[in-house]
Amino acid sequence: MEFTKMHGCGNDYIYVNGFIEEIAAAKKPELVRRLSDRHFGIGADGVIFINRSSEADFEMEMYNADGSRGEMCGNGIRCVAKFVYDKSMTDKKSVSVVSAGHIKYLDMTVKNGDVDTVKVNMGTPILKATDIPVISDNEEVIDEEIEVDGTIYKMTCVSMGNPHAIIFMDDVASLNIEEIGPRFENHLRFPNRINTEFVKVIDRHTVEMRVWERGSGETLACGTGACGVVVACVLNGLTEAEVTVKLLGGELHIVWDRAENLVYMTGPAETVFEGEIHI
Template identity: 45%
Template sequence: MVIEFSKYQGLGNDFILIDNRQSADPIITPEQAIKMCDRHFGIGADGVIFALPGTESAEYTMRIYNSDGSEPEMCGNGIRCLAKFIADLEGNSEVNKSYRIDTLAGIIIPKLESNGEVTVDMGKPQLAAAEIPTTLNSSNGKVVAQPLTVDNRSWSVTAVSMGNPHCITFVEDSSAIALEKIGPLFEHHSAFPQRTNTEFIQVVKSNYIKMRVWERGAGITLACGTGACASVVAGVLNEKCDRLCTVELPGGCLQINWSEDDNRVYMTGPATEVFKGKY
């Protein structure tokens, strides 16, 4: 079978996009996605994203396989790329165009901006321990600044779900973290029964933070949209950053706004086509 695809990236977080509108299920298996994502023997990507038919409440459905074949509920950088991909499929150059996209985390609404970036209504953060899910102790129902022992060290962590689980910890120097060593230990910690994404956050000032991430199912990536959202939420809960905040990732910056008016998180950032091909 020959598969046509487009390669997109959002701040270096890269994806293989497949037009899957002819079927309600992904046209390749997780095992095939692993091979496609291989950076030496395949196309190379952090994941494969499928544009599937819509539902009664959405124009399209999004599914994604990580580079290890697992399936996350959502991907912030990925849905920005998907919005650009859909616009390309439709031949749509309209600015301020919004799409309702059904995901395993619910309905997500990305909007194409006039400057070429995409703003995504990421919904309301989930803060209850059972929603994340995590077995960490909670105070007033929230897991904020709780101790977690990883690699014989006690870390102060805050847990947030943006439709997928995140464990956020604040550090003096995010560049000093040995992600390849510590990341898997956080991801597979018994306190997170569905595994977790982990963000290491350095607060530069109240409206500007630096973030490095170990993504569940993908490892070290240059950016993570849901992680940036979760990190700003955690920063506000820990009184370390503002609701409107720039998040600097290795691949570039995202603008995050946890709106006080409606409790929803809005993410704005780029999404760019790299190339098209056949596999």
């Protein structure tokens, strides 16, 4: 099977051209786990299959490193745009990509014939607790208490196609995320597990973030998480609606257009290497 290793701000995935490679759906979870293993496989935060679609220009079929299916990946979908353009699967600089039934629209900036950065219309943030989902007595979860391992945190929950709990902190650099991340991910208040962002606000236009992603652990970046963070910042009165989100793997530019109620994400997409592996 041919593959391409790509990343957006260090959030790395293995990309497979589903137009060419035909793999039975039942075999994909185990294949994903094997390929994602950083010691015995290629190594990645997951695998993304790029398929034909009757709803959009392309389909993104995304899997986390543990073989579970993911609904959306902001960094991953930018790389999908780069993949299809750089490989001449399209000559359009604006494409639509569907993932788990949700269509996103992407605009590419091309330099020297290859895609450099991608702007994604990430859609409308979902704030209703039952739709995220998160168990709560309130219709929306904004600055709400949650107890994890005997400690009380304040969380704001947002879905950008997948669920996020945002926790604001004075310091994220020294956070023992390997210990606390799984506690949030598997907390009883999150029926479908949760992605958790731990955030330090630097100023009205800049935040720093670390993320624990369900099914993958700590990653160097999370595009949907960065979008959710900016929405949470605005809802809590902490920043403006245009913010640079600093992640371990780089920076993303996020804008929440309040008039349209749409979130836009702009960031890099890079190819690391290509190869072939026996499956």
